[in-house]
Amino acid sequence: MAGKALIPRFGWLSSYGGGGLLKDGIAGLILSILLVPQAMAYAQLAGLPPQMGLFAAMTPPLLYAIFGTSNYVSVGPVALVSLIVAEASSGAPGGEAMSVVAIIAIQAGLILLLVGALGLGRLVNFVSEPALLGFTAAAAFLIAASQLPTMLGLDTERAGNLPAALGALWQELPQTSIPTALIGGAALIALLVLNRLAAPLLWKMGVFPPWRQAVAKSLPLLVIVAAALVAASYGDAVSTVQAIEPGLPSLPSFGTPDLWLSLAPSSVAVAIVVFVTATAVAKSLAGTDRSHLDTSREAVALGAGNIVAALTGGYAVGASLSRSALVEESGARSPISSVVAAAVVLATMLFLAPLLAFLPQTALAALVISAVFGLIKLGEMKSIWRHDRLEGIIVAIAFLATLMLGVRLGLAIGAGVSVAHFLWFSSVPRVTRIGSDDGGRSFRSVDRDDVEIITLPVLGIRIDRSIYFANAEYVEERIFKLIGRHDDDGVSCIVLDMRSVNGVDASGVAMLRRLAERLERAEMTVHFAEVHAPVLEKLKVLDPAVCQYHRTVAEAVNSCGVDLNDMRDDTAGVWPR
Known part of the structure; x- marks a missing residue:
């Protein structure tokens, strides 16, 4: 029924007790260990001050807890959305860039609210799996390419496609900061090794859930802290993140109608990416407790979260698979776990903000690069190629279009080719x-x-x-x-x-x-x-x-x-x- 998804969902509170609160509190604390550095790193990916990532991690989980249907989905800054925001805001003056990111979040939120309110959640099915696989794999390369200059201590103009990004990197390569590159490279190697080996080694050592994940997800934070200690010995030779400004966020400027119209394609791309990936995350985690997934409610929750993020100093948000899986494995019982993590983020900003300014940008860039490898799903691509060569070609088209033309055009071309394939397939029945x-x-x-x-x-x-x-x-x-x-x-x-x-x-x-x-x-x-x-x-x-x-x-x-x-x-x- 149209409008039903706009009704808040509080049914899960009826069976909520002290035991659930304790489990959610532990899961929320574990989540916050990963959320704080990721939020800052993804804000850096989007070309924004670090506090915008932290602001974006605080309020959206509250809205998801009210309207969402999954107990585990972690809403906040994510890599794909940050990349689209970066592409849209690149070249804009400082003040206008803040308006750009706010407008994108609001427009994407309104689109998602409309989809949910009209009960059109099934529209998510019109973006095919092959197109999404090719798009996300190419986006992983673009994200890594956008972070390489930061990891090497270079200041290059942000590029929207891979050839331009690599060309700009090549021109500035002689200016590489050796200390920055060494710290970033060492952090990246350490993060990749820990991502692959930490959890299995802890299991063999007798550390079991939820503490296994708590320890495993603490190690990347320790890597970044260690990088900060090393960077401090080099002084200004290694750039650190921008100091977080104290106080509450101010309302953004909403620009002109022409600006809103020009940003509509980016907002649509954000809405599609947020909806498709968040639904996929919720579906992948729904089977363990046989929970009911309502895609229209998911759209409303994500839409409201994006609008509130823009109004509270953040930018467009989505659902993170890695963080959501961490919430599930940590034993969470309800969305309260994400609310607890948001409260920890708030406490971090209030009491630890001065310390965050010592984090080196190169270490956060390494964190982003290490996180995007999960977007490249070679096994699933091979499976699609074996299943249907034509769908395998769709994967390749979406991949190449995104690499060569950028995320917005790449997503549009991938979705368009998928729809064309469907129309052709259905127009020549057996x-x-x-x-x-x-x-x-x-x-x-x-x-x-x-x-x-x-x-x-x-x-x-x-x-x-x-x-x-x-x-x-x-x-x-x-x-x-x-x-x-x-x-x-x-x-x-x-x-x-x-x-x-x-x-x-x-x-x-x-x-x-x-x-x-x-x-x-x-x-x-x-x-x-x-x-x-x-x-x-x-x-x-x-x-x-x-x-x-x-x-x-x-x-x-x-x-x-x-x-x-x-x-x-x-x-x-x-x-x-």
Whole structure:
């Protein structure tokens, strides 16, 4: 029902107790260990002051706890969204850049609220898995390329595509700061090793959940602190993050209508990325407790979170898979765990803000690079290539388009190619002759299976997809082409197996009416078999004197004067053999 997703969800509070609060408190503390440095690092990726990342990590979890449907999803700054924000705000003056990021968050939030309020959460399914895999893999390369100059101590202009980013890096490479590069390189190696080996080693050492994850996720923070201690000995030779300004955030300037219009494509890209990735995260974590995932509610929660983030000094946010998985493994029972983590972020800003200014930018860049390797899912790409070469090509197109043209155009091209593939796939349905090898017990395609047509002069034809305006003419052409292959067999009756036809639109009904009339003029009758009830309701407008309907293909064949009982062979096996 439209608008239902706007009603806050507090049902989970009815069964909430002290034990749940304790577990959520522990999970929230563990989450905050990862959230604080990630929020600052992703703000750096977006080209924003570090406090904007921390502000973005504080208020959105509150909105998700009210409207969201997952107990584990961690909402806050994420790499993909930060990259899109960086691309949109690059080149804007300092003051205008703040307006840009606020407008993007608000527009993306309004889009998501509209999708959720109208109950259109299923729109997430229109971005195909192949397109998303190619897009996210390319985005990982772009994110890494954007952070390499920072890790090497270089000041280069932000580029929206890989060739431009590598070109700018190459020009400035002689200016590399050796201390910065060494600290960043050592931090990156340490982070990669810890990401891969820390959890298994802790398990072997007898450290089990939730403490295993608490320790494992504390180690990257220790790496960054160690990097800060080393960087302090080099003084100004190693750049540190911008000092966090004390006090509450101020409301951003909302710019002009022209600015809002110019940022609409970026906002749509953010909304799509946030919705698709957050839904995927929630789905991946929903199975363990059999929780119900409502994609419309997810859209409302994410939309409200983005709007509030913009109004409280942050920028556009999404759902983090790594942080959400950490919440689940830490034993969280409800969204309160993310609220606890947000409270820790607030306490960090109030009491530890001066210490955060000692963190080296190169270490945060290394943290971002180490985190994006999870976006490259080679195993899933190989699986898609083995499943369908054409879908594998979609992965490649989305990947190359994103690398060469940037995230906004890359996402648009990937989604467009996916939709084009769907339209082409659905516009050329399989229309095949059917026969039997078990005396009429079952009917299967004679083109794919080792069966024969045993019903002549009755010809059975199966349509393997719903019939609508884009494929109706193709279906009609295929049926007459198949009939033409039996000109010498005296075909007098056509049986259409409709078991795979789940829907027929007005164009499809018009085509079937025209088909029946043409066959009548050719002195052939049409018999529909195994028609689904909703489809049958629409086909009742056809002339009953020309068209007949039957529960099974065998009944339709018998009604045409061919007795299948005479063809039954008791020794024949029932498919599959």
